[in-house]
Amino acid sequence: MTAAPILSPVAVDPRALGKVAVLMGGHSAEREVSLMSGGGVLAALRRAGVDAHPFDPAERPLWALASEGFARAFIALHGRFGEDGTVQGALELMGIPYTGSGVLASSVAMDKVMTKRIWRAEGLPTPDWRQVASVEETQAAFDALGAPMIVKPAREGSTIGLTKVTAREQCAEAYRLAAHHDPEVLCEQFIAGDEVTCPVLGSGAAAQALPVIHIVAPGGNYDYQNKYFSDDTRYIVPCDLPAGEEAAIQALVLAAYRTLGCRGWARADVMIDAATRRPYLLEINTSPGMTGHSLVPMSARVAGLDYDALCLRLLADAALDNPLPAPAARGGER
Ligand SMILES: Nc1ncnc2c1ncn2[C@@H]1O[C@H](COP(=O)(O)OP(=O)(O)O)[C@@H](O)[C@H]1O
Ligand SMILES: [Mg+2]
Missing domain, CATH: 3.30.470.20 (ATP-grasp fold, B domain)
Incomplete structure (x- = not known):
């Protein structure tokens, strides 16, 4: 074990941060997790004296942020329409600074x-992989990568739609499950x-x-x-x-x-x-x-x-x- 870097709290005047939206919930499969994340963040920012408010893009159009005078956004959204560059792009257009990565890095x-x-x-x-678009390609990936193999949607999180395939017969079901969540599916060598x-x-x-x-x-x-x-x-x-x-x-x-x-x-x-x-x-x-x-x-x-x-x-x-x-x-x- 190496010595951990010692992080010190930032010296910042919470009031100087202005009116803050904690973006939580949203439209993705990880909505429930996001609501838990956002609830925690909101409470923490309020304890610190920040003028923080919850904002769920599934309930209100994101554009309301501009008209309601928000100065910053804490993105506590996970998955699609939150972690993928789309919300980041909207915030760029509104000129509202936000936490985390920008448009390109988020979407990549x-x-x-x-x-x-x-x-x-x-x-x-990174483990060897094949991008697949059918059951047949999944079987071909299994032949190439060997067992066990992981089949997962390319743009999902929280282990949703993921299968560890140990036998060729499982390829069809694994592909269908992953493709149900995202048409883009990847097969990956199991480590x-x-x-x-x-x-x-x-x-x-x-x-x-x-x-x-x-x-x-x-x-x-x-x-x-x-x-x-x-x-x-x-x-x-x-x-x-x-x-x-x-x-x-x-x-x-x-x-x-x-x-x-x-x-x-x-x-x-x-x-x-x-x-x-x-x-x-x-x-x-x-x-x-x-x-x-x-x-x-x-x-x-x-x-x-x-x-x-x-x-x-x-x-x-x-x-x-x-x-x-x-x-x-x-x-x-x-
Ligand atoms: N190639 C792999 N080899 C071994 N385990 C894997 C592999 N891919 C995924 N897993 C397991 O599945 C979990 C979820 O996979 P991950 O790629 O992190 O996607 P996500 O967290 O977005 O669902 C990992 O935390 C790991 O336990
Ligand atoms: Mg993961």
Whole structure:
């Protein structure tokens, strides 16, 4: 285990942050988790003295944010229409700074296939995969990648629509389940070994990886139930990995974050091959969970930042991709 970076709370006047919308709920399959995340964030920001209000884009049009005088948005939405660049784009148009990654990094990170292409092109390790569009292609992927194989939707989260395929006959059902959630489906080589996750906080040169969490799920099955509702899953942080491994994972995750152009915060999921001890990047979440069970707050706490201070720090980092006025306001030659 390496020494965790010590994070200090940001010195910020909560009132200077203006009227803040905590975006929660939304239209994605992860709506329920988002409501839990948003509720936690809202309470924390209010405790810190921020003028924070809940805002559910499933109940009101997002455009109301501009007319209601919101100065900033804390994005506690997960999945599609929240974590995928769409809400980020709308906030850009309204000129309202928001937490987390910008339009491009959000939408790339939402798509596991696109993310893996970039990581591979940059020489970062990720399990071998095939993008498939039919049962036949899923079977061909199984023949090529070998057993076991993971079949999952490219743009979903919370382990929704995911199957571990151990026999060829399972390919049809696994493909149909994944395709039910997203027409874009990916088959991925299964990495047997330790599962870890590592948050990153900050932007550009100031971005830093937080302590790695080792996740030990009952039966090695870290599914939706175990993620959000089980008391049996163990989260080991400070982690118990062999010396040097934590630092290597932190460096890898920081590179994965920077390569995609992420900012603000994110959390990458990594599998460590039991035989070779090589780490493989699975995905990066640009709007990670912030519930009572969630992993980023757990890791930040070990680094010296409690839940309330973490929320305030993320909010203070809210930004726009493009802080220039919109073209209509600027005028110009066209
Ligand atoms: N290639 C893989 N090898 C081993 N386990 C995997 C693999 N892909 C996914 N998993 C397991 O499934 C979980 C969810 O997969 P992940 O790619 O993180 O998608 P999401 O969290 O968006 O549903 C992981 O946390 C891990 O436990
Ligand atoms: Mg994941």
